[in-house]
Amino acid sequence: MRILHTSDWHLGRILYDYSLLDDQRVVLGQVVECCRTGGYDALVIAGDLFDRSLASEGAVRLWSEFLRDFRAACPLLPLLVIAGNHDSAARVACAADALERSGIHARGGTEALERPVELRGATGERMQVWLVPFLWAGDLDGGEADGERAVRTQAETLALALERIRPSQDRSAAQVVAAHCFTRGGTPSDSERVLVGAATEVEPELFAGFDYAALGHLHRGQKVLDHVWYSGSPLPYSFSEAHDAKALLSVEVVPGRPPRVDRIPLAIPRPMRRLADTLQALVVDPRYQPDTECLVEITLPALETGANPFQLLKQRFRHLCSLGYAPGPWAPAGDAPVPASPRRGGDLLSDFRQFGADLGLEPDGLEARAVLVAGLARDLDQEVL
Numbered sequence: 127m128r129i130l131h132t133s134d135w136h137l138g139r140i141l142y143d144y145s146l147l148d149d150q151r152v153v154l155g156q157v158v159e160c161c162r163t164g165g166y167d168a169l170v171i172a173g174d175l176f177d178r179s180l181a182s183e184g185a186v187r188l189w190s191e192f193l194r195d196f197r198a199a200c201p202l203l204p205l206l207v208i209a210g211n212h213d214s215a216a217r218v219a220c221a222a223d224a225l226e227r228s229g230i231h232a233r234g235g236t237e238a239l240e241r242p243v244e245l246r247g248a249t250g251e252r253m254q255v256w257l258v259p260f261l262w263a264g265d266l267d268g269g270e271a272d273g274e275r276a277v278r279t280q281a282e283t284l285a286l287a288l289e290r291i292r293p294s295q296d297r298s299a300a301q302v303v304a305a306h307c308f309t310r311g312g313t314p315s316d317s318e319r320v321l322v323g324a325a326t327e328v329e330p331e332l333f334a335g336f337d338y339a340a341l342g343h344l345h346r347g348q349k350v351l352d353h354v355w356y357s358g359s360p361l362p363y364s365f366s367e368a369h370d371a372k373a374l375l376s377v378e379v380v381p382g383r384p385p386r387v388d389r390i391p392l393a394i395p396r397p398m399r400r401l402a403d404t405l406q407a408l409v410v411d412p413r414y415q416p417d418t419e420c421l422v423e424i425t426l427p428a429l430e431t432g433a434n435p436f437q438l439l440k441q442r443f444r445h446l447c448s449l450g451y452a453p454g455p456w457a458p459a460g461d462a463p464v465p466a467s468p469r470r471g472g473d474l475l476s477d478f479r480q481f482g483a484d485l486g487l488e489p490d491g492l493e494a495r496a497v498l499v500a501g502l503a504r505d506l507d508q509e510v511l
Contacts, residue, residue: 127245127300130161131375133172133342134359136212138185143420146361147184152395153360154192160374160390162199167245167253169196169203170344172307173210174190174356175218175262193213193230202229206243208236208308209259232291233257236265240288253379256291256336258284260306260343266290280330282306288332295335300379303333306342309511312356315345316510330354337387338377349372352384360392364407365423365448368398396421396445397508400453405435409442417421423448482496 139146160170176185194460196205209218215234222232231243242254261283284307295301305481308314309330330350333339346351347369357375362368366475373389399417401408401423406412422443426435428451431447440446 127167127247127251127254127379128165128339129168129170129302129340129377129379130157130166130252131158131170131340131355131357132305132360133340133357134174134210134345136174136359136361136363137188138177138182139363141363141421144198144445144447147186147203149361149395151188153392154188155195156392157360157374158192158195158199161196161203161309164376164390166203166376167247168243168255169200170302170304170340171205171207172257172304173208174208174212174214174342175207176419178212179214179217181214181217196324197228198430204229204231204243205246205466206231206255206257206304208257208342211260213260215259218459225440231257233259235259237263238289240290242291242294244299252296254296254299254301256261256301256303256304258287258291258387268408278320280326284328285332292335296379300338300381301336302338302340302379303336304340304342305333308343309341309354309417311350312344313346313348315364315370316366317359317362318343319343323507331497332353337379340375341378346370347375347389355387362398363392363401367397368423369475376412380511394403399423401425408439414442418443419445421445421447423432423450425450425452427451428453 135150137147137150139150139227148414157169161403174504175189192247196203207218209215217234219232219234222234225232225482236259239256239258245253245255247253259471261280263278263280263283266283266286282476284305289297291303307328308326308329311330327392330339331349332471337353341354341356345363346356347370349357355375355377358370358372359367359376360372362370362372369391372392372394373394376388376390378386397420399420400423401414401417403411403414407427408424420443422445423438424443424446426449434445440447478496
């Protein structure tokens with residue numbers, strides 16, 4: 127049987143002051159087309175459907191549009207989705223019983239861990255898909271008064287969830303588990319929400335006994351073990367992913383055998399670029415013309431810090447998101463795969479909007495605060511002059 131594995135859509139995400147909703151709409155159209163033409167038995171979304179637990183209206187509207195288009199293109203294809211750490215479990219699973227009647231299986235909490243989605247192929251093949259949403263430490267705690275049997279870490283919680291599943295597995299059917307977690311050996315990027323402490327990491331060997339583990343949380347598509355894969359996010363959500371190839375995973379699962387996993391590349395509507403050069407070169411050099419409509423992070427020599435060049439660069443790179451300065455000796459690198467400096471000295475208002483978005487502020491409230499920050503910045507400039 128064949129599944130299409132994706133995760134970490136982060137609908138509604140804002141990169142600095144640039145809303146990614148339109149880019150996400152384009153990519154989701156590619157997902158629908160792939161489902162329509164690929165002959166799959168299920169679409170699996172392994173968590174972080176939304177970027178915030180209280181999703182914006184635009185994000186919810188985009189999810190609704192996707193469900194409409196998906197069902198129009200694939201009237202009978204099952205869709206399986208779990209909540210990730212960015213999601214509200216209750217909101218992802220809202221109306222789950224009603225949706226299940228139309229082949230949309232949404233799981234947000236622990237109430238249905240031991241109830242798989244049973245799928246049957248066109249020629250009688252069978253598959254059990256176990257849906258394990260993101261689990262916080264203690265979600266499966268027995269609550270003993272003395273605390274000796276308390277489940278204290280995420281690793282222990284996930285291990286307990288999988289142990290509860292194993293007795294109900296039908297080994298004559300293909301076994302797939304969808305989970306949202308950070309496995310040891312996985313490679314993160316800058317855009318995941320980093321949780322404090324090693325307790326966030328789990329051993330990939332926990333997924334022994336499954337023919338395929340469809341994981342979400344890490345935004346770089348990668349294989350952890352032969353049967354344990356991250357699909358990665360469908361768009362780059364930080365400049366550390368500027369050179370990552372984004373894809374869906376087409377997975378063929380046979381009971382008792384290693385899965386066959388093929389990457390289906392996604393076309394990114396607005397690529398990311400990391401540029402490092404002098405201000406003069408970036409403003410006039412024709413070789414940067416192809417980058418002018420990209421999302422751009424720029425690094426300048428430290429000697430140019432006094433020029434405050436953000437607005438000048440913005441005239442050419444209208445989606446300039448971040449401006450930094452390289453310490454030490456200067457060596458122009460053009461489209462640089464590695465940032466020259468972690469220090470950011472970009473536009474104050476743009477940085478504030480990104481900070482507010484990371485905190486989960488609603489767009490209206492964030493913009494009202496941004497107006498105040500802009501006014502304070504103007505007042506400060508006048509005082510300095």
